[in-house]
Every structure is written in C-alpha cells, then in structure tokens.
Amino acid sequence: MDCDVLTLAGLWNSGPQHWQTLWEARHPRLRRVEHRDWNNPQRDEWVAELDAAVGACQGAPVLVAHSLGCMLAAHWAASGSPLRAAGALLVAPADVEAPSYPIATNGFAPAPMTALPFPCLVVASTDDPFVSRERARVFAGAWGARFVEIGAAGHVNADSGYGDWPEGERLLLDFCAGLRDA
Numbered sequence: 001m002d003c004d005v006l007t008l009a010g011l012w013n014s015g016p017q018h019w020q021t022l023w024e025a026r027h028p029r030l031r032r033v034e035h036r037d038w039n040n041p042q043r044d045e046w047v048a049e050l051d052a053a054v055g056a057c058q059g060a061p062v063l064v065a066h067s068l069g070c071m072l073a074a075h076w077a078a079s080g081s082p083l084r085a086a087g088a089l090l091v092a093p094a095d096v097e098a099p100s101y102p103i104a105t106n107g108f109a110p111a112p113m114t115a116l117p118f119p120c121l122v123v124a125s126t127d128d129p130f131v132s133r134e135r136a137r138v139f140a141g142a143w144g145a146r147f148v149e150i151g152a153a154g155h156v157n158a159d160s161g162y163g164d165w166p167e168g169e170r171l172l173l174d175f176c177a178g179l180r181d182a
Contacts, residue, residue: 003179006031006033008033008070011038012039019156020064031053036049047079051079051083054085060084060086066156071108074112074116084117088116091124093136095130114143115143116143125160126153
C-alpha cells in the first residue's frame with residue numbers, strides 16, 4: 001500500500017475480526033478515523049472528526065468506508081471542506097433512510113445524492129439487510145461511482161463471513177493503482 005488510507009468504520013466501530021481492522025493490522029498506512037461516540041453518531045461531529053483526520057494526512061488520502069462510514073464520506077464531501085480525498089472505496093453503504101436502519105440517524109438522513117468530487121467505487125451485496133441492491137445502485141449513480149455487486153454477502157462484515165476479505169483488499173489495491181496511473 002503506497003498511499004495514505006483512512007478507514008471509516010460504521011456504527012459501533014468495526015470489531016476485531018472486521019476486514020477494516022484486519023487490513024489496518026497488515027498495512028501501516030491504513031489508519032482508522034476515530035470518533036468520540038461510536039454508538040450515537042452525530043453527523044456534524046463525525047464530519048469534523050473526518051476533516052481533522054484528512055487534514056493530518058501528508059496528501060489527499062483514499063477513504064475506505066463501510067456502512068455508515070459511506071454516508072460519512074458523502075456528507076464530508078458535501079460539507080464544503082477545502083480538504084480533498086484522492087478517492088473512496090465505499091462498501092455496503094447503509095441506507096439511513098430505510099426502516100431497517102438500527103438507530104436514529106442524527107443528521108445522516110437524508111443521504112447526500114450529489115456527485116462526490118473524487119473517484120469512487122461502491123461495493124454492494126445482493127442481500128444486505130441495511131441497503132437494498134437497488135438503493136446501493138442509486139447511491140453509486142448519484143455519487144458518480146463505479147458499482148461492483150459481489151453477490152450474496154450480507155452486510156460485508158465479519159458476521160457475514162467477511163473477516164479478512166482478500167477480494168476486497170485486492171479491489172482496494174487495484175483502485176489505488178488506478179488512482180496512481182490516472
């Protein structure tokens with residue numbers, strides 16, 4: 001990994017067997033954006049925490065987001081920050097407007113539906129309990145992202161059998177290489 005990467009975990013902070021956590025352990029350039037409160041996320045606070053983490057990077061980082069972290073990336077992009085990301089890998093974006101979303105959305109709804117100002121890739125499952133395949137495709141279209149459907153993968157987390165997730169790591173490495181070659 002030869003670029004700065006910030007991981008944006010979702011609600012409750014990805015656990016010890018989540019692919020984000022495992023990738024961070026393997027790649028020293030991957031760094032998690034920390035939040036004061038992982039259980040009751042407030043959009044403005046999380047956006048400010050992400051902005052501070054981006055500002056601490058040497059250059060524009062690649063964002064690797066999961067679930068609510070995808071909505072965080074979209075809200076940060078729309079926040080007017082002068083800082084930039086090089087790109088974003090957005091995995092299993094949580095639909096904060098759906099009845100299946102597990103907590104109050106605290107400012108994350110409605111989901112931003114404007115193009116993100118950096119290249120992005122949305123990765124989605126066909127049976128995610130927190131976003132329908134169709135809605136994930138709508139997010140990708142609105143954000144100007146390439147869309148990759150990976151089949152029945154649940155919420156693409158450790159509970160769904162996606163702990164280490166080497167295919168996702170390959171997607172990230174290829175995505176970073178594409179950014180470098182562009």
